[in-house]
Amino acid sequence: MNKKNTILDFLSHVLIIFGITVTCLIVFVALFGEDAKGVSTIFQLGNKGIAIETLLQYLLLAVIITALRMVFFTDTFIKNASIAVRTIAMFVSIVFAIAVFAAVFGWFPVHMWQAWLAFLVCFAVCAAISIVISTIKEKSDNEKLQTALENFCEGEKE
Numbered sequence: 001m002n003k004k005n006t007i008l009d010f011l012s013h014v015l016i017i018f019g020i021t022v023t024c025l026i027v028f029v030a031l032f033g034e035d036a037k038g039v040s041t042i043f044q045l046g047n048k049g050i051a052i053e054t055l056l057q058y059l060l061l062a063v064i065i066t067a068l069r070m071v072f073f074t075d076t077f078i079k080n081a082s083i084a085v086r087t088i089a090m091f092v093s094i095v096f097a098i099a100v101f102a103a104v105f106g107w108f109p110v111h112m113w114q115a116w117l118a119f120l121v122c123f124a125v126c127a128a129i130s131i132v133i134s135t136i137k138e139k140s141d142n143e144k145l146q147t148a149l150e151n152f153c154e155g156e157k158e
Contacts, residue, residue, distance in 0.1 A: 005070060005074065010066055010070070013066045013069065014059075014062045014063050014066045015062075017062040017065055017066060018058060018059050018062040021058050021061070021062060022050070022055065022058065024122075024126070025042065025050055025054075025058070026050070028042075028043075029042075029043060029045075029047055029049065029050055030047055033045070033046045033047030033048070034046045034047050039108070039109060039115075040106065040107055040108050040109075041053075041054060041105055041106040041107060042054055042107050042108075054105075057101060057105050057107075061097065061098065061101055064097050065094055065097070068090050068093050068094060068097070069090065071090075072086040072087075072089055072090040072093075073086060073090070087131075091127060094123075095120075095123065098119070098123070102119070
């Protein structure tokens with residue numbers, strides 16, 4: 001069954017991504033804020049909080065990620081690619097977008113391999129968690145649809 005995406009669906013995905021991202025930022029700021037204060041604009045307030053400009057940057061990134069999700073996972077733009085190809089292309093696009101944000105907004109020193117390694121590890125962990133949660137949700141949704149279909153078919157027989 002195809003579901004039409006609405007502006008409310010888009011906004012809910014943006015806010016989910018933004019909320020999860022800010023929650024992760026809070027943890028990182030609490031743990032590493034003072035040590036990373038001079039290295040990254042994300043930690044410009046040390047462990048005292050997250051700057052409004054940083055929050056707005058992450059909100060913009062959440063909008064971009066949600067737009068990429070719509071591009072790669074709706075049949076409107078890409079009709080014949082497999083889920084695996086779409087997933088890989090979306091994650092590559094997200095890493096590219098984050099790299100641009102890192103360079104433009106000074107999120108981390110783009111010339112330091114250690115910063116890239118830390119970013120890629122964090123991204124891989126978050127992506128893995130996201131994939132696991134999405135898979136569990138999809139499986140649950142499919143089971144609910146299968147049960148509803150079976151109940152409907154049994155009702156038709158009577």
